[in-house]
Each structure stands twice: as structure tokens, then as C-alpha cells.
Amino acid sequence: MQSASFREKRAEYERAINTAFSPHSPINEARFFAGRTEQVRAVVDTIQTPGLHAAIYGERGVGKTSLANIIKDYLGGQIVGVSRVNCSQQDTFESVIRRSLSAFQLSMSHPLIGFGQREESTVREVLELLPQDGTTLSPDAVAALLAQLPPHFVLVIDEFDRLPREETAAFADFIKSLSDRGASSTVVLVGVAEDIDALILSHASVERCLRQIPLQRMSEDELSEIIDRGLEATGFALASDAPRKRILSVSQGFPHYTHLLAQHAARTALDSERTTIEDEDVVAGMKTAVERADQSHRELYYKATTGTKKRNLWREVVAACALADTDERGYFSTRAVQDRLSEILGRHIIQQTLAYHLGKLTEDNRGPLLQRVGPERRYRYRFLNPLMRPFITMKAMNDGLIHPQ
Helix, strand or coil: CCCCHHHHHHHHHHHHHHHCCCCCCCCCCHHHCCCHHHHHHHHHHHHHHCCCEEEEEECCCCCCHHHHHHHHCCCCCCCEEEEEEEECCCCCCHHHHHHHHHCEEEEEEEECCCCCEEEEEEEEEEHHCCCCCCCCCCCHHHHHHHCCCCEEEEEEEEEEHCCCHHHHHHHHHHHHHHHHHHCCCEEEEEEECCCHHHCCCCCCEEEHHHEEEEEECCHHHHHHHHHHHHHHHCCCCCCCHHHHHHHHHHCCCCCCHHHHHHHHHHHHHCCCCCCCEHHHHHHHHHHHHCCCCCHHHHHHHHHHHCCCCCCCCHHHHHHHHHHHHCCCCCCCEEEHHHHHHHHHHHCCCHHHHHHHHHHHCCCCCCCCCEEEEEECCCCCCEECCCHHHHHHHHHHHHHHCCCCC
16 A cells, blocks of 8 residues: 555656656657757758758657757747648648648738838738639749748658658759748758658759758667656666666667656556666566557557467567667568577577568568568568567567567
8 A cells, every 4th residue: 555645746756757758759848858969960050051951761760750849949049930740641732831831920010100210010920921812832932932031930841751752842842942042941851761762752953952861760878868867857766777778678779669668667666656666667567568559569460470370480480580680771681580589499490491481471461560672592671660679579578488688
């Protein structure tokens, strides 16, 4: 039974935990944003450089939206406003631009007739300055308008990869026209992509005015900073370095999982009337994380690991894939999976047996869970959804397939 004094503080601790660790929503406060020093500097430098715009891209779950959200906190008073809109598959260039500009207002001064030098100010919506007659809004027309306005607006276009491909070319034209006209406003594109060509269909001339800012998975030092900032804000502490190591190992570079495991571990400690997080709290947190994981993750895992035979290796092979060493783009070899699977099973596994399983995991009836590239006999694989790797790792630990060190 909880003591009366602890019950009084519990609600306060719960609020602090939920504020400091936010696995299900992007960071909105700079005080909770960790790492990404070089990328933040690159975005700020881009915004402060006339004629230059930015494209932030990387795989799902590496914190692109969080970076976009806190940029305003690093900008000086020269920026009148920052807007951020999310794109959808139904959007067009015009619909995105109209939503973006709807966040901005202008203060306009007018002389008062008969009062000498006295003036009055009125506030107008920037959106009102766009054509309202139903004509299609062209990229050049919007660029021409912004070039006439002295304020420096920053238009953050998030989930840019969801736009229909034919619409991305219009944004390339828009960015080039803004640069050519010397407009002070800046466009920041944000989306899931491996490179700039996968994010935007553009002509070569836009490359000179579009800075590419790739976001890789976070380093352990950056993830550790997330933990430290959260602990400081909540009043919790780690009992040893073991909880930190376990969280970092499972997170595999994704801040989402660092937030998730730290949050669940802190709540587990709180249930025991402690503000000191033990290693066992992280282990318990992993079980909760898997139980409450997105339905899509659980369904994909079930699809990939369910077999018709009572004894099969699907769970073990999938776990070995999640633990396999990868290159910088997330690809792993058959040999890397073979090594992990042999460790899991405690016996040597030949590659011919493994090749069958890996091939099936690239097919629709098992997800597909994996993507395969390269020539036959030299295939390389990676997870189509990279966030599945930490989920599978936790599931395998919870099921006793692998034993955390």
C-alpha cells in the first residue's frame, strides 16, 4: 500500500514523466530536445542565409518532426513567424501553401487623412493577399507575393513524402522562384527518404538553393542525453549504469524507443514508490511496451512468425534479423543473420536453410517484413519498417528467445 505522502506526490510525478518522455508525439520544447547539434546549426544557418532553403530527410522514427518543431526556439527576432503543416496524399501544392500562409499576419500602416504625419496600423491575413477568384495558384505567383513582403516567414512542410509525386515538382519550382526573386522567406521540407532525389522531383537548378540535411539514427551519446534531460525534469535517477545500457541497446538509434522505455521504466519504479530506476524496471517496461505497441507492429510480427508446423524457426530467424549487424543504410547480410541465429539456437545453422526463410520474409504472405537487394548469392536485406527492429528485439527478450546481458 502506498504511503499517504507518496500518494500526494504521485500525480505530480506522473505529469512530469509524461512531459519529459514523449514517445508518441514529437518534441515541442527545446529543453527536452537532445542531440542533433550539427543539424540544428545547419537549419538555422540555412534560414539566415538569403536565397537558401532546406530539406530534412531520413528514415521513419529518427526525429525529423521534433527537429522541425524546435527550430523556432533557436531563431532570433528577425523571424516574424514559423508555420508547420502536414501533407497528405490528397494535398496539392496550392492546398499546402494556403494552409502554410494562413498562420501569418501582417501589420500595415496607413496615414490618417487630415492628421499630418500620424498613422494607424491594421492587421491583415497574408492569405488574403493571394488570389481569391478560384484560379489555380502557381508557384511563381506565391513566390512573387512573398518577395514583396518584408517579413521573414519560415514555411515548414512536414510529411512531404506523402504528397503525390507530381506535386513535388511544383515545390521545386516554388523554391527556385523564391531564390531567384530574392524573397526573404524560407521553405523547409521534411520527409521520409534516403536521399534528396527520393524526396523531391526537381530540376538540377534547384540544387544550388536547397541545402540537404540528412538525419541518421542517433548516437548512444545523443540518446543518453535524452535520458539525462528527462531524469532531471522528473526528479528520477538511475540506480546504476545498467538501466541506461539496456535502454540504449534496445533503442538501436531511435529516440522513440528511448523515450518509450525510459517512460515505462520510470512508471514501474513509481509503482514501487521509488524515484530510482533499477534495471528490472526497464525489463518490466519492455513487456509493457510490447503489450501496448501499435497494432500494425503486432500484426506484422504475427504474420512474419506464424508457421503451419508446430516446430518452426520463424520467431528465431526474425529475432536474428533484428540483432544482425548492419551497414549505414540498415542492410544486413545472410552471414550476419546466420551468426545471430546460431547464437540463439546454440548450434550451427547452414546458409541454405536460412536463405529459404529470408526469401519468404520478403514476400507478401509474411508482411513483407524485409526488403531484398543485390544479386543472387550476395543478397542483402533490411526491414521495410526500421522501427520493427527494436520491437522484435524486445519481443524476443520478453519471450526468452534471447537473453539480455
